[in-house]
Amino acid sequence: MRGTILYAPGDIRSEILPDPTIVEPTDAIIETSATCVCGSDLWPYRGINTFDEPWAIGHEYVGVVREVGTAVTTVRPGQFVIGSFIASDNTCPHCRAGYQSGCAQLAPVLGCQAEAIRVPLADGTLVPTPDTPSDEMLPDLLALSDVMGTGWYAARAAGVAPGHTTVVVGDGAVGLSAVLAAKELGAERIIALSRHADRQVLAREFGATDVVPERGAEAVARVREMTGGVGADSVAECVGTDESLTTALDCARQGGGVGFVGVPHDVALPIARLFRNHVRLQGGSAPVRNYLPDLISRTYAGNFHPGRVFDLRLPLADVAQGYRAMDERQAIKAFLIP
Amino acid sequence: MRGTILYAPGDIRSEILPDPTIVEPTDAIIETSATCVCGSDLWPYRGINTFDEPWAIGHEYVGVVREVGTAVTTVRPGQFVIGSFIASDNTCPHCRAGYQSGCAQLAPVLGCQAEAIRVPLADGTLVPTPDTPSDEMLPDLLALSDVMGTGWYAARAAGVAPGHTTVVVGDGAVGLSAVLAAKELGAERIIALSRHADRQVLAREFGATDVVPERGAEAVARVREMTGGVGADSVAECVGTDESLTTALDCARQGGGVGFVGVPHDVALPIARLFRNHVRLQGGSAPVRNYLPDLISRTYAGNFHPGRVFDLRLPLADVAQGYRAMDERQAIKAFLIP
Numbered sequence: 001m002r003g004t005i006l007y008a009p010g011d012i013r014s015e016i017l018p019d020p021t022i023v024e025p026t027d028a029i030i031e032t033s034a035t036c037v038c039g040s041d042l043w044p045y046r047g048i049n050t051f052d053e054p055w056a057i058g059h060e061y062v063g064v065v066r067e068v069g070t071a072v073t074t075v076r077p078g079q080f081v082i083g084s085f086i087a088s089d090n091t092c093p094h095c096r097a098g099y100q101s102g103c104a105q106l107a108p109v110l111g112c113q114a115e116a117i118r119v120p121l122a123d124g125t126l127v128p129t130p131d132t133p134s135d136e137m138l139p140d141l142l143a144l145s146d147v148m149g150t151g152w153y154a155a156r157a158a159g160v161a162p163g164h165t166t167v168v169v170g171d172g173a174v175g176l177s178a179v180l181a182a183k184e185l186g187a188e189r190i191i192a193l194s195r196h197a198d199r200q201v202l203a204r205e206f207g208a209t210d211v212v213p214e215r216g217a218e219a220v221a222r223v224r225e226m227t228g229g230v231g232a233d234s235v236a237e238c239v240g241t242d243e244s245l246t247t248a249l250d251c252a253r254q255g256g257g258v259g260f261v262g263v264p265h266d267v268a269l270p271i272a273r274l275f276r277n278h279v280r281l282q283g284g285s286a287p288v289r290n291y292l293p294d295l296i297s298r299t300y301a302g303n304f305h306p307g308r309v310f311d312l313r314l315p316l317a318d319v320a321q322g323y324r325a326m327d328e329r330q331a332i333k334a335f336l337i338p
Numbered sequence: 339m340r341g342t343i344l345y346a347p348g349d350i351r352s353e354i355l356p357d358p359t360i361v362e363p364t365d366a367i368i369e370t371s372a373t374c375v376c377g378s379d380l381w382p383y384r385g386i387n388t389f390d391e392p393w394a395i396g397h398e399y400v401g402v403v404r405e406v407g408t409a410v411t412t413v414r415p416g417q418f419v420i421g422s423f424i425a426s427d428n429t430c431p432h433c434r435a436g437y438q439s440g441c442a443q444l445a446p447v448l449g450c451q452a453e454a455i456r457v458p459l460a461d462g463t464l465v466p467t468p469d470t471p472s473d474e475m476l477p478d479l480l481a482l483s484d485v486m487g488t489g490w491y492a493a494r495a496a497g498v499a500p501g502h503t504t505v506v507v508g509d510g511a512v513g514l515s516a517v518l519a520a521k522e523l524g525a526e527r528i529i530a531l532s533r534h535a536d537r538q539v540l541a542r543e544f545g546a547t548d549v550v551p552e553r554g555a556e557a558v559a560r561v562r563e564m565t566g567g568v569g570a571d572s573v574a575e576c577v578g579t580d581e582s583l584t585t586a587l588d589c590a591r592q593g594g595g596v597g598f599v600g601v602p603h604d605v606a607l608p609i610a611r612l613f614r615n616h617v618r619l620q621g622g623s624a625p626v627r628n629y630l631p632d633l634i635s636r637t638y639a640g641n642f643h644p645g646r647v648f649d650l651r652l653p654l655a656d657v658a659q660g661y662r663a664m665d666e667r668q669a670i671k672a673f674l675i676p
Contacts, residue, residue: 093566094591094592094593097592098593099593099616102593102614102615228431254432254435254440255432260613264610267609268609269609271583271602272602275598275622277440278440278620278621281618282616282617282618283612284614285613
């Protein structure tokens with residue numbers, strides 16, 4: 001089957017690899033109907049995250065169950081399923097509390113830029129859709145597997161509530177998804193920090209009421225000005241740099257919430273600032289599994305189109321082109337068709 | 339009138355000072371019925387916090403209004419009042435959101451280890467009690483002015499809720515108050531980290547179900563063991579050191595809450611750990627003004643005795659003895675009678 005290997009920074013190849021097989025009785029094998037390239041895949045592609053061995057990359061997927069292990073009871077061959085990029089048992093105390101991305105048994109789902117994948121802990125990880133969706137629905141459903149689920153967590157961790165003024169830091173696919181999440185969760189004013197024209201357009205389509213092209217201290221000054229000096233009720237940080245987190249913290253009002261989902265890279269948390277501003281801070285990898293049933297329902301109900309973040313469609317074999325386009329910011333997110 | 343000046347580390351003196359007077363029309367002058375020494379007063383007393391000029395110290399008080407400025411409308415001479423250690427207008431957006439300690443006009447209340455004090459922003463800061471309380475009630479009411487209000491915020495910021503397993507890091511007066519707060523807020527199991535016999539006794543009186551004498555990684559291991567490997571639902575951090583905050587973060591379960599009220603001293607927040615554990619973190623100086631009406635009601639209702647943290651009673655003139663006793667851990671907290 002066709003899969004994708006990152007050999008070294010910048011060296012990504014589509015290759016014919018061995019078909020995945022059941023290893024544990026809790027595994028399932030999925031034939032992917034669609035997969036994609038994640039902003040976080042660019043960290044190793046750019047050589048910022050180092051790695052020692054060729055990497056079967058990709059962690060986002062939707063598809064049809066081909067085979068299940070003997071211990072799997074809740075999904076069966078032929079079903080269309082979505083799963084998180086983190087496999088979870090969905091029964092441990094952390095899962096039951098809604099933090100499946102902190103599952104006692106958590107395992108990554110690997111090698112998803114491929115025609116078929118092995119998903120561990122299938123019962124706890126995969127959620128079947130109500131039916132086999134049309135091709136038109138695939139982008140919306142695929143987005144739930146990571147970016148939309150992550151944007152949702154960013155908004156939830158930030159405590160977005162009806163009537164809020166919410167700031168979203170970062171205009172990548174996750175930041176844009178956080179805008180959509182804030183809209184769905186009832187934020188009244190959504191200020192997107194974005195300096196790219198195409199992303200600004202999508203941010204507004206997703207519900208942003210204001211776009212601030214400035215960054216850092218200038219962005220903070222603009223947000224302060226727009227909120228009468230008070231700051232935002234909730235801030236979703238979707239980048240993961242020191243500047244973006246500082247910006248997020250400084251945009252929040254006294255006692256406001258900051259949700260951070262950008263994997264932190266060289267970030268020094270300013271505790272004195274947290275102390276002074278009483279900000280509620282929560283971050284981490286999103287418990288996507290927790291949100292999948294709700295997000296699938298919203299997608300099936302229509303009027304919820306997180307798949308709009310995909311602005312480049314490619315055959316899986318052309319995966320390298322997807323990485324290049326995203327690396328050069330020619331595309332927000334590349335959708336890959338096996 | 340008699341007041342207290344910290345001249346240099348270790349050099350604290352009770353002296354006759356000029357009577358305070360109304361400076362701003364929003365001021366009130368209070369004749370203190372009781373005041374006390376705070377654990378945070380020990381930072382400059384020990385020379386850990388530096389200062390350049392003689393310091394009229396103390397920030398906790400209850401007493402009777404002697405005089406008010408022309409703009410004061412909600413308190414009047416003769417009323418018994420309690421106020422926070424931070425003066426606030428109680429009308430700005432931050433105050434209205436419940437964060438009076440982040441008030442747009444906030445001002446410290448200074449020189450409270452004295453027979454009389456000037457309280458800025460009297461309308462927004464002072465809360466009258468239902469009547470003039472008996473002498474027996476003074477310790478309980480005085481505790482509300484800082485330590486009990488701060489312990490309350492620690493528990494609230496940690497998200498303590500009915501049924502929780504709550505850990506309290508720190509067995510000073512604030513930590514003990516956080517135990518009492520967790521009990522009042524419905525925590526089912528309260529694990530106090532305390533290694534001092536007298537404080538352990540008070541922690542249990544306040545509602546601790548378990549006492550862990552270990553510190554640091556050993557304390558974390560004990561808490562993990564006691565919670566079936568899961569960790570605590572909520573953790574109140576009441577010390578302010580790097581070790582105590584790390585301990586607090588490591589005691590929390592996935593998605594658990596950590597409230598921190600110890601003023602951070604050389605603390606490096608481990609963002610990777612926050613990311614991994616999905617901990618909700620909130621800290622800062624407590625919005626005591628927000629909690630005063632509720633805490634006064636609880637005190638008047640009986641069965642709520644935060645004043646038990648005072649285990650040394652002294653005339654105000656002997657304030658130096660109070661500092662010494664607290665510095666040497668001979669006393670938890672010194673109550674001063676003007």
